Amino acid sequence: MVRGKTQMKRIEKASSRQVTFSKRRNGLLKKAYELSVLCDAEVALIVFSPSGKLYEFSSSSTVINKTIERYQKNAKSSTITVGRRTKEENIQDLKDETAELQMKIELLQDTERRLLGQCLDSCSAKELENLEQQLQRSLSNIRARKNTLFREQIEQLKQQEKNLMKENTELRQKCEMVDLQLSIPQVVQVQPMARNMEVETALFI
Numbered sequence: 001m002v003r004g005k006t007q008m009k010r011i012e013k014a015s016s017r018q019v020t021f022s023k024r025r026n027g028l029l030k031k032a033y034e035l036s037v038l039c040d041a042e043v044a045l046i047v048f049s050p051s052g053k054l055y056e057f058s059s060s061s062t063v064i065n066k067t068i069e070r071y072q073k074n075a076k077s078s079t080i081t082v083g084r085r086t087k088e089e090n091i092q093d094l095k096d097e098t099a100e101l102q103m104k105i106e107l108l109q110d111t112e113r114r115l116l117g118q119c120l121d122s123c124s125a126k127e128l129e130n131l132e133q134q135l136q137r138s139l140s141n142i143r144a145r146k147n148t149l150f151r152e153q154i155e156q157l158k159q160q161e162k163n164l165m166k167e168n169t170e171l172r173q174k175c176e177m178v179d180l181q182l183s184i185p186q187v188v189q190v191q192p193m194a195r196n197m198e199v200e201t202a203l204f205i
Helices: 014-039 064-115 125-204
Strands: 046-050 054-058
Touching: 014 046, 014 054, 046 064, 054 064, 064 125
Parallel strands: none
Antiparallel strands: 046 054
């Protein structure tokens, strides 16, 4: 009978999980023993059950702690070596990046000098043609931007003119209202004075 492939996921049923643990634990311990005997290898195996019970195997005649100490020394040495190598790699990466940035800076400075019309003796005809085209594109962009700014300034001036004309109209209207208010009392006061003068003239006669 062909057995199906076991799915690598947690066994939900507790009893089945315990049976599987016992079988596979024994198989793992057996494999560790066989590896130590057949290959003369130093093997240490530590397993904790789901309940926290410890199972261990050591091929050494001494306790498993000796193998653990040996592992810790090797792991520490490997970590130091990796850290040293990583530091050296970082330094080299920084040097490469610095050199690349320096090349870019020199290229930009060289391009700037050529755009200013300097150091053109070493340029070929093709390079000069490319430089001329680049200058023409730059000049076109500059003119386009300048025209845009001029149009914006003209629109702002037109808007200011409209605002000033509006304020002027409002001020003229206010002045006319003030003049009208000042002229009305003067007309009223003139009529009584004229009548009084007529009365005084009649009495005098």
